[in-house]
Amino acid sequence: xxxxxxxxxxxxxxxxxxxxxxxxxxxxxxxxxxxxxxxxxxxxxxxxxxxxxxxxxxxxxxxxxxxxxxxxxxxxxxxxxxxxxxxxxxxxxxxxxxxxxxxxxxxxxxxxxxxxxxxxxxxxxxxxxxxxxxxxxxxxxxxxxxxxxxxxxxxxxxxxxxxxxxxxxxxxxxxxxxxxxxxxxxxxxxxxxxxxxxxxxxxxxxxxxxxxxxxxxxxxxxxxxxxxxxxxxxxxxxxxxxxxxxxxxxxxxxxxxxxxxxxxxxxxxxxxxxxxxxxxxxxxxxxxxxxxxxxxxxxxxxxxxxxxxxxxxxxxxxxxxxxxxxxxxxxxxxxxxxxxxxxxxxxxxxxxxxxxxxxxxxxxxxxxxxxxxxxxxxxxxxxxxxxxxxxxxxxxxxxxxxxxxxxxxxxxxxxxxxxxxxxxxxxxxxx
Amino acid sequence: xxxxxxxxxxxxxxxxxxxxxxxxxxxxxxxxxxxxxxxxxxxxxxxxxxxxxxxxxxxxxxxxxxxxxxxxxxxxxxxxxxxxxxxxxxxxxxxxxxxxxxxxxxxxxxxxxxxxxxxxxxxxxxxxxxxxxxxxxxxxxxxxxxxxxxxxxxxxxxxxxxxxxxxxxxxxxxxxxxxxxxxxxxxxxxxxxxxxxxxxxxxxxxxxxxxxxxxxxxxxxxxxxxxxxxxxxxxxxxxxxxxxxxxxxxxxxxxxxxxxxxxxxxxxxxxxxxxxxxxxxxxxxxxxxxxxxxxxxxxxxxxxxxxx
Numbered sequence: 001x002x003x004x005x006x007x008x009x010x011x012x013x014x015x016x017x018x019x020x021x022x023x024x025x026x027x028x029x030x031x032x033x034x035x036x037x038x039x040x041x042x043x044x045x046x047x048x049x050x051x052x053x054x055x056x057x058x059x060x061x062x063x064x065x066x067x068x069x070x071x072x073x074x075x076x077x078x079x080x081x082x083x084x085x086x087x088x089x090x091x092x093x094x095x096x097x098x099x100x101x102x103x104x105x106x107x108x109x110x111x112x113x114x115x116x117x118x119x120x121x122x123x124x125x126x127x128x129x130x131x132x133x134x135x136x137x138x139x140x141x142x143x144x145x146x147x148x149x150x151x152x153x154x155x156x157x158x159x160x161x162x163x164x165x166x167x168x169x170x171x172x173x174x175x176x177x178x179x180x181x182x183x184x185x186x187x188x189x190x191x192x193x194x195x196x197x198x199x200x201x202x203x204x205x206x207x208x209x210x211x212x213x214x215x216x217x218x219x220x221x222x223x224x225x226x227x228x229x230x231x232x233x234x235x236x237x238x239x240x241x242x243x244x245x246x247x248x249x250x251x252x253x254x255x256x257x258x259x260x261x262x263x264x265x266x267x268x269x270x271x272x273x274x275x276x277x278x279x280x281x282x283x284x285x286x287x288x289x290x291x292x293x294x295x296x297x298x299x300x301x302x303x304x305x306x307x308x309x310x311x312x313x314x315x316x317x318x319x320x321x322x323x324x325x326x327x328x329x330x331x332x333x334x335x336x337x338x339x340x341x342x343x344x345x346x347x348x349x350x351x352x353x354x355x356x357x358x359x360x361x362x363x364x365x366x367x368x369x370x371x372x373x374x375x376x377x378x379x380x381x382x383x384x385x386x387x388x389x390x391x392x393x394x395x396x397x398x399x400x401x402x403x404x405x406x407x408x409x410x411x412x413x414x415x416x417x418x419x420x421x422x423x424x425x426x427x428x429x430x431x
Numbered sequence: 432x433x434x435x436x437x438x439x440x441x442x443x444x445x446x447x448x449x450x451x452x453x454x455x456x457x458x459x460x461x462x463x464x465x466x467x468x469x470x471x472x473x474x475x476x477x478x479x480x481x482x483x484x485x486x487x488x489x490x491x492x493x494x495x496x497x498x499x500x501x502x503x504x505x506x507x508x509x510x511x512x513x514x515x516x517x518x519x520x521x522x523x524x525x526x527x528x529x530x531x532x533x534x535x536x537x538x539x540x541x542x543x544x545x546x547x548x549x550x551x552x553x554x555x556x557x558x559x560x561x562x563x564x565x566x567x568x569x570x571x572x573x574x575x576x577x578x579x580x581x582x583x584x585x586x587x588x589x590x591x592x593x594x595x596x597x598x599x600x601x602x603x604x605x606x607x608x609x610x611x612x613x614x615x616x617x618x619x620x621x622x623x624x625x626x627x628x629x630x631x632x633x634x635x636x637x638x639x640x641x642x643x644x645x646x647x648x649x650x651x652x653x654x655x656x657x658x659x660x661x662x663x664x665x666x667x668x669x670x671x672x673x674x675x676x677x678x679x680x681x682x683x684x685x686x687x688x689x690x691x692x693x694x695x696x697x698x699x700x701x702x703x704x705x706x707x708x709x710x711x712x713x714x715x716x717x718x719x720x721x722x723x724x725x726x727x728x729x730x731x732x733x734x735x736x737x738x739x
Contacts (some may be wrong), residue, residue: 048476080702081701081702081703081704084704085704088495088496088704105494106494106495106704107495110495110496150528190711207601210687213683213688213699215699215703261689262605262687262689263605263688264687264688265687265688266688270684272579274687277578277581277582277583277584278582278583278686279582279604279605357487414494418494418703419705421509421513422700422703422705423512423708425699426512426514426691426696426699426700427512427513428515429514429688429691429695429696429699430513430514430515430517430518430521430691430696431513431517
């Protein structure tokens with residue numbers, strides 16, 4: 001099977017052109033009669049195995065994709081190190097995947113992914129410039145601390161052995177999901193306004209704070225607080241030097257010894273229960289966890305802080321082994337992924353699509369206003385699975401899309417000194 | 432069929448006995464066959480993986496790969512970080528506290544079940560009562576303590592309702608106390624079983640004889656019951672001790688991640704994709720536990736006692 005080629009700089013691949021090239025690939029240059037049938041029959045048996053974390057590899061997205069595309073897309077979810085392990089050791093059993101930005105640091109140069117030609121990315125121009133250019137729409141340069149999307153999005157060439165520092169014709173993955181994380185608080189129990197990351201270390205909340213038990217996220221959150229409180233500044237909080245790690249850890253051990261932290265959580269449920277039970281009143285948290293606390297009728301706020309948010313993102317990556325028709329189907333699925341339906345589904349659990357205008361087409365006006373525009377909900381809004389989650393009049397914490405994503409201080413990360421950090425984190429937890 | 436002009440009887444017997452001889456195995460071979468299922472399981476699921484750990488523990492590694500090498504750095508880093516000493520001290524502390532409490536509880540419960548409950552049905556029912564909690568998973572039994580012991584949990588609310596305390600007691604949850612309570616809850620049965628088993632083997636006539644000879648209850652206990660149940664005590668102790676040393680979940684959940692166990696430290700390394708140091712850590716743990724169990728075995732020769 002010959003590799004279909006789309007001329008660079010040609011029109012962006014639409015479903016039509018993909019179909020044509022695919023047929024070329026299947027039938028070669030021979031005469032084709034009745035090709036729609038041939039096409040349909042050939043792709044009918046194609047199965048694209050899509051892997052990702054449970055929050056993005058959602059069954060109903062796969063079902064809709066299968067319906068729209070004519071081939072089967074299967075979703076498979078696993079978490080953290082399990083997911084990364086699958087990418088590293090069994091990538092031939094996977095076709096496409098939601099890859100968190102820090103994971104790219106593990107995968108690039110290891111023959112796991114194949115770069116996607118920019119010319120075949122249908123929604124490249126609709127993708128957030130935060131991913132594609134490292135800038136906000138108004139031209140401001142975005143923070144590049146941690147593993148920022150722009151720094152890992154492009155590959156140097158078709159081989160994809162290394163990250164390119166500037167825009168190239170090859171993408172390591174297609175931008176898909178992003179969000180801005182901050183601290184969750186119990187507004188009824190903190191008894192004063194929370195405005196800064198420094199409040200995480202405020203002795204007023206002694207025994208009532210918690211961190212995620214994860215070396216890099218946990219340390220970055222504390223670094224945000226330490227820097228906010230003054231006394232220490234970092235070159236790059238998402239990629240600390242050994243000296244910076246040592247200084248941060250010294251502060252963390254001291255704070256831990258004073259009894260500041262009630263807990264270090266590992267799972268989503270733990271973070272929800274800590275907050276819902278009132279064991280903890282301020283902690284690092286994920287946005288769906290805040291919603292989960294609220295659905296129990298307990299007030300919980302995902303509090304925007306003046307120093308900014310900790311950002312994270314995903315790209316859709318394609319595995320190296322894909323060739324021919326299957327590769328074409330994978331690209332078509334990747335383009336479908338950015339076309340709006342998927343973006344709308346994840347919007348309903350509080351995540352942003354990297355192609356927001358496409359997601360808008362699949363959201364009601366009320367949904368768009370609430371999730372993206374920071375306006376009060378005009379009606380009851382459902383979660384991705386059709387369960388009511390937002391009551392009329394509620395306003396999203398942190399306001400509109402750009403107020404949140406427009407103010408990212410640092411990105412989730414894997415540091416160059418990650419070996420050292422893990423060791424120091426273990427020392428911290430045991431101290 | 433007939434090799435010679437023998438009688439019918441001889442003809443039928445001869446091939447049969449030849450056949451039997453062909454299939455008879457030497458006693459040695461029989462012993463080998465008998466141990467082979469266990470040997471295969473132990474080799475496949477214990478010896479080989481441990482060997483892999485041992486090999487990997489000397490490997491070099493970076494963010495996403497491990498590389499064959501013979502480095503001592505993993506052990507060096509493991510043995511020089513203060514974290515290692517701290518988790519071993521804290522795990523040992525938990526192990527001894529829990530061992531003491533479960534031994535006391537386990538021995539007394541077993542003694543009661545064996546010597547004070549005379550009806551067989553009643554004894555079975557009571558044993559079942561001890562075992563029923565084990566029908567659910569250990570994770571559920573662990574987590575169940577959280578709402579009970581929490582700051583706004585049932586126990587604290589009860590205390591405050593009867594005005595024993597004014598403020599919720601903070602040390603109840605996410606503390607070493609909570610960890611110990613859960614361990615005792617989870618592991619006491621591991622003590623009861625073996626001890627009850629060895630107590631049941633004691634001939635009641637021995638106790639009667641002791642009483643007739645004028646021994647006090649205490650003397651009977653010290654000179655007869657405890658020596659005769661030491662196999663059970665040793666077995667129970669080994670079970671409890673190894674469970675606590677190898678625990679991951681209870682410490683994590685009940686200390687709220689405040690204290691770490693040997694295995695939770697190892698788990699952090701695995702999550703960070705750092706397999707060689709995790710392997711080194713596993714090897715040291717296996718050696719340490721083997722050493723401790725070896726010491727217990729020296730005190731009581733469990734093998735000799737078991738075949739008694």
